[in-house]
Amino acid sequence: MNTKTSNSTAVMNTYGRFPIVLVKGKGACVTAEDGSEYLDFTSGIATCNLGHCPEIITDALHKQLDTLWHVSNLYHIPVQQQLAEILTENTHFQQVFFCNSGAEANEAAIKLVKKYWSDQKAIERNTIITFSHSFHGRTGTTMAATAQEKIHQGFAPLTPGFQYANYNDPQALNMINTDSTAAVMLELIQGEGGVIPAETEWVKLLCEECQRQGIPVLIDEVQSGIGRTGTFYAYEQFDIQPDIITSAKGLGSGFPIGAMLASEKFSRHFTPGTHGSTFGGNPLAATAALETVKIVKNESFLQSVKEQSDWFVNKLEQMASSFNLIEEVRGKGFLIGIQLKIDAITVIKALHDKEILTLPAGPNVLRILPPLNVRNDQLVHFANKLQEVLTEIQHNKEDENHE
Structure with missing residues (x-):
């Protein structure tokens, strides 16, 4: 007798999965089953260091x-x-x-x-x-x-x-x-x-x-x-x-x-x-x-990672000074965490709506793990979308406080 419900799955429920089904990837981008394309700054949790399918x-x-x-x-x-x-x-x-x-x-x-x-x-x-x-x-x-x-x-x-x-x-x-x-x-x-x-x-x-x-x-x-x-x-x-x-x-x-x-x-x-x-x-x-x-292991590759990540972290630190939602930006290279004053999941889900994938690292830390060969324009795009999300959240909080 089949006792499965319409919402059940044969896979054990050991992961708090997001409602996104990824079916294809290339470089820093992944494509979902519904055709949506996401900029993937999770790298499979620091795994796809050269992007998807190099x-x-x-x-x-x-x-x-x-x-x-x-x-x-x-x-x-x-x-x-x-x-x-x-x-x-x-x-x-x-x-x-x-x-x-x-x-x-x-x-x-x-x-x-x-x-x-x-x-x-x-x-x-x-x-x-x-x-x-x-x-x-x-x-x-x-x-x-x-x-x-x-x-x-x-x-x-x-x-x-x-x-x-x-x-x-x-x-x-x-x-x-x-x-x-x-x-x-x-x-x-x-x-x-x-x-x-x-x-x-x-x-x-x-x-x-x-x-x-x-x-x-x-x-x-x-x-x-x-x-x-x-x-x-x-x-x-x-x-x-x-x-x-x-x-x-x-x-x-x-x-x-x-x-x-x-x-x-x-x-x-x-x-x-x-x-x-x-x-x-x-x-x-x-x-x-x-x-x-x-x-x-190539020295020129590692130097590029260092230069790009230094630029990116500096960009995030500049952004942090504009938002009281951010306590700290920390990490090394492209292993980056943003300590937030709100639940990280709130930012992660809002970024999904902007077709950006990120991760938590504990309840209040947004973890950012781009591929090591990420393009400059992709870093800029991420920073712009994160700024949009933080602006929207901060405005919403200000409106709630005024009510």
Whole structure:
């Protein structure tokens, strides 16, 4: 017996979906089922860093589709090796583990740290310090690593082994100790937590303290990596050398792939049988990622991201001075958050009417994630439409106050 109602769907209701059905995309634009065309400043949540269906990657994938889709990681995969080499060149990382998502990459990093201390016969080093407002994924363990109560609700008991400290707080350094601390794990720009950048001096002090005590530093670059902040990875702007970083989202231009990069001191503790992934780094995923990285790693490309994003943020800051609805514009590169005095969803829905797509990052932060190769005229168009929306909302509020 079919018990579905007219409004039901066979897909589980785990997302608060907007009433928009997207069917096609090219560059910074997507087309809906009804023919409406939207300027997409979500980039699939910092995933389509080169826009939708970039031709170079599309052509490479078509060629790979005609050659080989998938083989087990029990065999060598040449394109995976090429990808690992380009990711580690000119860095202090020696090896890469490939998986399918940011959460899996973070799981792998957590497992690697545990294996490292186990091999050192120091199983008492079993606590990883993470930070308030962080987001590291939705698997059982990465959810526990995430220091946000709303992510934990309904899923007790959580995976043990995590201790939460305050982000950007010098007092957090006092929690690091050689008795129980296995690692410190953090985002340099908290994306889901509200687009909150780490303070450079705090990060340097944190890393210095960890280095002094022989404690590994794990940097979650899932959202901030692959050129999103104006450098290939955000950590490059902080004058630090983390022991392990994780990457995903923009790595495959929308094709599912994740990666964990580690220095040899740690990577050698992942031996055959200690970890694995059926699909991680398979020929299709590795092909998409390799072509993406070749483009984004180019110095002229990254310089363009920096220049365009600096101009755009300056434009948004000028706009903020004209509206009492805006508290702050923050972020790095094209990972931008606007702290509002109203619910972000109000602005997001109003922008939909202007055929613009954006995201929230918490209840009051508008998150803006354009493709890294966005055109100048598209940035101007977005700024104009945002100004129209804020003007309309502000006028409506003023009219309500006068009534």
